[in-house]
Amino acid sequence: MGLTSETTVYVMAALAAVCVALLVWLWPRLARQGLRPVLGRLAAVGVTQVTIIAACGCWLNSSYQFFGSWGELFGHVDTAPVGITQAAGRGDGVVTGVAAKGALVQPAGDQQLSRVTGLPTGPAAVNGRVESVKVIGRRTGVVDPALVYLPPQYFQKAYHRQRFPVIVALSGYPGSVFNLAQYLRVPQTAGALQKSGQMQPTIMVMIRPTIAPPRDTECVNVPGGPQAETFLAKDLPDALKSTYRVGHYASSWGVMGYSSGGSCALQLTMRNPGVYTTAGALSPDYKVKDDPTTGNLFGSGLGRVNRVNGHDLMWRLKHLPAPQVSVLVAESKHGERGYPQTLAFIKAVKAPMRVVSILPDQGSHNFPTWTREMPATLKWMNQQLTFPQDVVPRQHHTPGPTKVRASGPEPSEAATKDK
The missing domain is CATH 1.10.287 (Helix Hairpins)
Known part of the structure; x- marks a missing residue:
């Protein structure tokens, strides 16, 4: 049970x-x-x-879906990779292609996917598909559940050699991939925008940054503890590249999230510009702090101050060269506590870094607010990403188009504010 x-x-x-x-x-x-x-x-x-x-x-x-199992509830998490030997089929909840023993992305159970409303149904080449998988960290040994939205073009013959841009969506704490699909409506919103031509075909990967539940690791490499940043900045991209036809360069990779997931998106992009070049942060914090849910994230000794400063984005903007990345931050003027900090962050950003913002007059720290901000966030992020021009080798796939151009209008001035 x-x-x-x-x-x-x-x-x-x-x-x-x-x-x-x-x-x-x-x-x-x-x-x-x-x-x-x-x-x-x-x-x-x-x-x-x-x-x-x-x-x-x-x-x-x-x-x-705060905790997915009894083991997670009591702090016992399985981190050992589990291999399968049979080829995955084409039904729901399985990975496209062959998931061999030792593969870094493997089929997972339902993960409440059957309870999510509005997911694509029917032929995948017409409506796309959402797959339930588990991602295995080659360096960290982490096993994390994920949902992957594949656009219709991914299954169409004309695109069989084409790689696709990727947006990684992170849940807050102690959120889950179910929250991203059911309440933030990530695959449904992305699918609708792509179908209407407001987004280029893009793979959406929904994953939780909490790799050692119930501890909130805040996308930090904890000294002697969970290596959350390594998993999200190295293991996750490597696993996806080994399984799906995704772009191999940072220019086609973005990361977004809400609440602490939004904080992680900013941290990952500003600290790892060679992995993610675009971030969308809905109601983020700009500094990682220890609290009862995180425990000691930065260790002790002489290196603690440097580790704390390294995860303080305002400190980074003041003391370190600005990374060449584009970020979007969203915060309500009334109803959320982080509005002054968001304005200070926007003011502190300097070239070559670029920032835009979504600043509604009213809103709360909840899903109704974030779902309102999602369409403009996804459209803007997608316009920053370069559609990969490299293709899969011919011996593995049939020829496809040589170029696909990004489409979709810029977010309106009512939705975003550029700096």
């Missing part, structure tokens, strides 16, 4: 209901004087409250 399954939710709800009924039935017997009746009342009330809270927690976790 999985942690996120509906069966678990129903069982916990039934258990809570039974405890409430037993409490009502036993209360007259526990209403006597003396130590034992008092302890009995305390135990009955305590057990009933625990079961009710557990039932509500299971329902929330099933809906929002």
